[in-house]
Amino acid sequence: MCGIAGLIHRGKSSNVGEELQSMLQALKHRGPDSTGYALYAENDGQNFIMRFKVGENVGEGSTSVNEDASVYDGRKKLVDKNLSELGATIVKEEKLTPYSYRYEIKYDKDLMDFSKKIESVEMVEILSIGKSLELIKDLGDAKTVCERYNLDKVQGTHGIGHARMATESGVDIKSAHPFWGYPFADVSVVHNGQLTNYWNNRRALENKGMRFMSECDSELIAVFLAEKMRNGATLEEGMKESLTGLDGVFTYFVATKDSLGMAKDTMAAKPLVLYESDDLVAMGSEEIAIRSILPQEITTYDPFDGEVKVWQI
Amino acid sequence: MANLKTDQKKTKAQSMGMHTEVLKGKTQQKFFNPDEAENFYYWGTYDVDFNKRTELDVKDLDCKEANKKIEELMSEGFGTIVIKNPQGKHSLGVGILNKLNLIFEGSLGYFGVGSIDGPMVRVNGRVGWSCAENMMAGKVVIEKNAGSCFGAAIRGGDLVCKGSVGARTGIDQKGGSIIVGGDAGAFTGFMMQRGRIVILGDVGINLGDSMYDGTIYVGGKIGSFGSDAIEAPMTKNDIDWLNRKLKVAEIGDNFDVSKMTKVVAGKKLWNYDALEPTEKKGAI
Numbered sequence: 001m002c003g004i005a006g007l008i009h010r011g012k013s014s015n016v017g018e019e020l021q022s023m024l025q026a027l028k029h030r031g032p033d034s035t036g037y038a039l040y041a042e043n044d045g046q047n048f049i050m051r052f053k054v055g056e057n058v059g060e061g062s063t064s065v066n067e068d069a070s071v072y073d074g075r076k077k078l079v080d081k082n083l084s085e086l087g088a089t090i091v092k093e094e095k096l097t098p099y100s101y102r103y104e105i106k107y108d109k110d111l112m113d114f115s116k117k118i119e120s121v122e123m124v125e126i127l128s129i130g131k132s133l134e135l136i137k138d139l140g141d142a143k144t145v146c147e148r149y150n151l152d153k154v155q156g157t158h159g160i161g162h163a164r165m166a167t168e169s170g171v172d173i174k175s176a177h178p179f180w181g182y183p184f185a186d187v188s189v190v191h192n193g194q195l196t197n198y199w200n201n202r203r204a205l206e207n208k209g210m211r212f213m214s215e216c217d218s219e220l221i222a223v224f225l226a227e228k229m230r231n232g233a234t235l236e237e238g239m240k241e242s243l244t245g246l247d248g249v250f251t252y253f254v255a256t257k258d259s260l261g262m263a264k265d266t267m268a269a270k271p272l273v274l275y276e277s278d279d280l281v282a283m284g285s286e287e288i289a290i291r292s293i294l295p296q297e298i299t300t301y302d303p304f305d306g307e308v309k310v311w312q313i
Numbered sequence: 314m315a316n317l318k319t320d321q322k323k324t325k326a327q328s329m330g331m332h333t334e335v336l337k338g339k340t341q342q343k344f345f346n347p348d349e350a351e352n353f354y355y356w357g358t359y360d361v362d363f364n365k366r367t368e369l370d371v372k373d374l375d376c377k378e379a380n381k382k383i384e385e386l387m388s389e390g391f392g393t394i395v396i397k398n399p400q401g402k403h404s405l406g407v408g409i410l411n412k413l414n415l416i417f418e419g420s421l422g423y424f425g426v427g428s429i430d431g432p433m434v435r436v437n438g439r440v441g442w443s444c445a446e447n448m449m450a451g452k453v454v455i456e457k458n459a460g461s462c463f464g465a466a467i468r469g470g471d472l473v474c475k476g477s478v479g480a481r482t483g484i485d486q487k488g489g490s491i492i493v494g495g496d497a498g499a500f501t502g503f504m505m506q507r508g509r510i511v512i513l514g515d516v517g518i519n520l521g522d523s524m525y526d527g528t529i530y531v532g533g534k535i536g537s538f539g540s541d542a543i544e545a546p547m548t549k550n551d552i553d554w555l556n557r558k559l560k561v562a563e564i565g566d567n568f569d570v571s572k573m574t575k576v577v578a579g580k581k582l583w584n585y586d587a588l589e590p591t592e593k594k595g596a597i
Contacts, residue, residue, distance in 0.1 A: 266518070268461060268480035268498050271442055287401030287422050287441055295400060297419050300439050301458040302479040305499035305517050 001165045002192045003027025004177075005284040006253040007293070008158035008260040008311050012279065013042055017146065017154030022292040023284055024142035024161045030285060031163035033061060034176035035145040036137030038188035038255055041156040043132050047091050047104045048185065051127040052079065052118065055099035056172050057139045063170035069098050076101065078121040086117055096149055097138070099173075100127075112183035115211070125174055125213050130186030132156070132257050137176040157313045158260050160253045162190040169216040179222035182211055184229060186257035191218035192285055193250035193270045201245070221252050239263045239308045253283070261310040268305035275300045281311050357410045361392035372398035376405055387411055401441070406434065423460075426453055429470075442479070445472050448489065454563065461498065464491040467508070473562040480517065483510045486527060494564040499536065502529045502576075511555065511573075513565050521576050529576040530555060532568065541582035545575045 005023035007016065016039055024035055043049060054075040056064035079101075083090060088107040095101055107114060115126055128135030134156075136149045142163060146152055162177035169175040181187025195201075195217040202212055202220060210223045224245060228238035239254065239261055249269035254261045262283060264272060274283040275290050275298055282290045287300055303309065367386055371379040379396070383406065386394055393414040399405055403422035406415055406429070413432040417425075420438030430449035435456070442460040445453050448467040454475070461479030464472045469489040477495030486505040493510075499517035502510050505527040515533035522539025529542075530551070538544075555570035 266499065268500075268517075271460065273441065273460070286403075287420060287439070288403075291401040291420075297438060299457055300420070301477060302460045302498070304496070305480055 001030045002177075003030030003163040003285040003289070004161070004190045004192045004251065004253055005282075005289045006158070006160040006190070006255070006260055006262070007280065007282040008313060010279050010281070010311065010313055013155050013157055015153070016040070016156040016159040017151035019293050020159045020161045021142050021146040021152060023282070023289040024163050026288045026292040027163045027285055028141045031165040032141060033166045033171045034137060034139045034164045034173070035142045036162045036164070036177045036190070037135070037145070037151060037159060038128070038161070038178040038190070039134045039136075039151065039154050039156050039159040040132045040186070040255065040257060041134050041154050045131045047106055048129055048131060049134060050103045050105055050118075050129050051100065051135055052103070052124060053100045053127060053173055054079070054121075054124050056123075056174070057097070057099060059139055061171050062139055064172045072099055075121050075124055079118055079124055082117045082121065086114055088114070100138075102134075110183075111185060112209075115183050119211070119213075126180065126182075127173075128180040128188065130257065133180075133186040133188060133255075135178055135180055135188055137162075137173055137178065139171065139173070139176075157258075158255060160188060160190050160255045160260065162192075168194065169214060174214045175216040177216075177218055179216075179219045181222045181226040181229075181254070184226050187222070187226065187229075187254065189218070189222040189225065189252060189254045191221050191250055191252040193218075193248060193252070193265070195220055195246055195248040195250065197247035217248075218252075221246065221250070221254075225254060235259060235261060236308060236310045239310070243306055243308070251285070258313050259310055261308065262303065263308045264303050264305060266306040268302075272303055273300050274303055276311075355410065357408070359387045359411055360390065361387055361411060361413060362390050363392035363412075363414055365391050366393035366395070367391045368395045368397055370397040371402065371405065372400065376402055379405055380407060383409070383415075387413060399438070403441070406432075420457070429453075439476070440474075445470075448472060452561075458495070459493075463493075464489075467491070471558075471561060473564065475564055477514065482512075483508070483529075486510065490558060492558060492562040492564065494562075496533065500539065502527065502542075503539070505529075509554075509558075511558065511562075513568060521578070523582060524578045526578050526580075530570070530573045531576065532570075532573050535574060535576075538576070541579040542576050543579040545577045547571060547573065547575050551575060 054072045058064050058066045088105045092104040138145045177190045178188040198217040225238045250265045251270040251272045273287045395416045399417050399419045401420050401422045404424045406426040408428050409432045410430040415434045417436045422441040425440045425444045426434050427446040431451045434453040437456050439457040440459045443462040446465045448470050450470045452471045454473045458476035459474045459478040463478040463482040466485040467489045468487045471490050473492045475494040478497045480498035481500045482497045483491045484503045486508045488508045491510045493512045496514035497512045497516045500519045501516045502521040504523045506525045507527045510529045513532040518536035519539035521542030559565040
């Protein structure tokens with residue numbers, strides 16, 4: 001089933017970490033396996049923020065294999081070595097859990113080459129790279145993940161999130177949403193639905209040099225949009241092409257450093273409720289997600305089939 | 314697997330465990346007998362007084378608690394109940410088989426007022442997916458917008474949305490009327506079997522797809538017709554009925570119903586019995 005939520009404050013910042021936590025917690029019944037956040041935070045914009053994992057969470061419900069903590073340390077050292085070889089400088093590093101890190105780095109060359117080099121280390125996956133994107137995903141409900149990564153104080157303009165019920169791939173971080181729009185900085189995607197032409201599209205995109213880290217069908221949306229943008233399409237153009245390029249049922253959100261978009265398949269088979277005002281857009285799989293941050297009476301609506309919308313901050 | 318050769322009295326399916334008992338005779342349906350009217354009892358109903366009014370704040374109640382409370386209030390004779398702070402909760406006001414004035418001061422989530430038989434409901438807000446699903450009788454008025462599957466499988470009554478509705482409105486409709494003041498999404502009237510749908514605004518693609526019967530009236534643009542849905546001429550009866558119904562629905566003042574498009578089933582897709590084998594092939 002899965003639940004998705006997103007919001008964008010136009011013209012101001014807010015406590016998006018806490019707001020998105022409330023929205024996703026209200027959707028917990030739609031997806032208890034894992035939760036993910038893509039928050040567009042107030043950073044200085046000077047350096048890249050890279051979030052990556054060197055292993056999996058092997059807690060309750062996980063389908064991953066247990067590994068010794070020393071293995072994680074070994075992989076982290078290899079990542080540091082590769083960063084050095086790439087000419088990147090680590091400005092600040094934080095160990096968030098035994099298996100995940102947040103680095104601030106100085107780097108000004110090609111992000112695709114960069115990503116390939118970092119991810120050449122076994123089990124290492126870049127969760128996100130960007131100058132404002134903070135992408136966090138882990139096993140557990142919204143509150144658990146929020147507390148684990150101290151997200152409740154994150155200030156920013158917008159964000160998207162996902163409460164996952166694992167159906168077509170494992171209960172692990174690599175299959176959790178959001179997905180980073182590799183190799184584009186600050187692009188993230190969450191999805192509710194099923195894509196039925198995943199393998200055909202995946203083979204075609206891999207032949208064009210795009211990378212997939214999981215076997216989760218939703219990752220295809222991020223890669224599909226990234227490939228369109230790589231060829232010069234705007235975000236909105238890429239999203240409109242996805243309505244025919246992707247087969248199946250879907251409602252998905254995509255966010256960039258200064259925008260938030262939604263797309264709904266031509267069958268309108270997956271739910272979405274939307275609230276829109278001059279200074280705030282909030283949307284989620286169910287109205288209770290929006291009500292968790294806007295309890296007063298408001299006017300909401302369901303976007304129609306085949307609808308694509310993009311809002312700027 | 315059961316031994317089919319030695320189990321002669323059962324059908325093959327029963328022997329394989331597909332039925333737990335042999336069905337025979339009448340079902341447990343109870344039919345109304347006017348001679349026994351005094352003793353007739355419709356399960357789950359209460360004598361209520363419409364002038365006896367109360368308010369119920371459901372802010373801190375879950376849907377089960379709220380619905381239980383509504384039932385308790387009906388059992389105490391309250392005929393007008395105002396629900397405060399529904400805040401998009403799911404499944405509120407379901408299974409009410411009573412005459413009742415039920416007013417929601419706010420929006421409902423999924424499956425609001427489902428499986429009702431008789432109450433007059435007003436929602437001063439929006440409703441989520443599958444509002445009034447399986448409604449048997451009564452009237453439901455939504456002041457704002459509605460989600461998908463609005464009025465799924467309703468069998469009777471009037472279901473009104475003054476705003477716009479999502480996809481698959483009136484899916485599997487078996488009777489009653491669905492009236493929408495705004496636009497409707499894709500697959501409106503999908504597989505409808507009877508009843509009427511009125512959309513004053515535009516509708517999405519595949520209108521009336523695979524409909525068996527019933528009638529759809531559209532005031533605006535039509536995205537596309539679905540399989541076996543065809544346009545039919547408007548008659549005076551249609552116009553009279555629409556004018557009457559819009560008045561009841563409290564929408565469409567001065568709307569020129571004579572310019573609406575009437576859509577019915579072509580009856581080539583499903584009504585196989587009336588077709589020759591070669592025609593069936595063509596219809597499919």
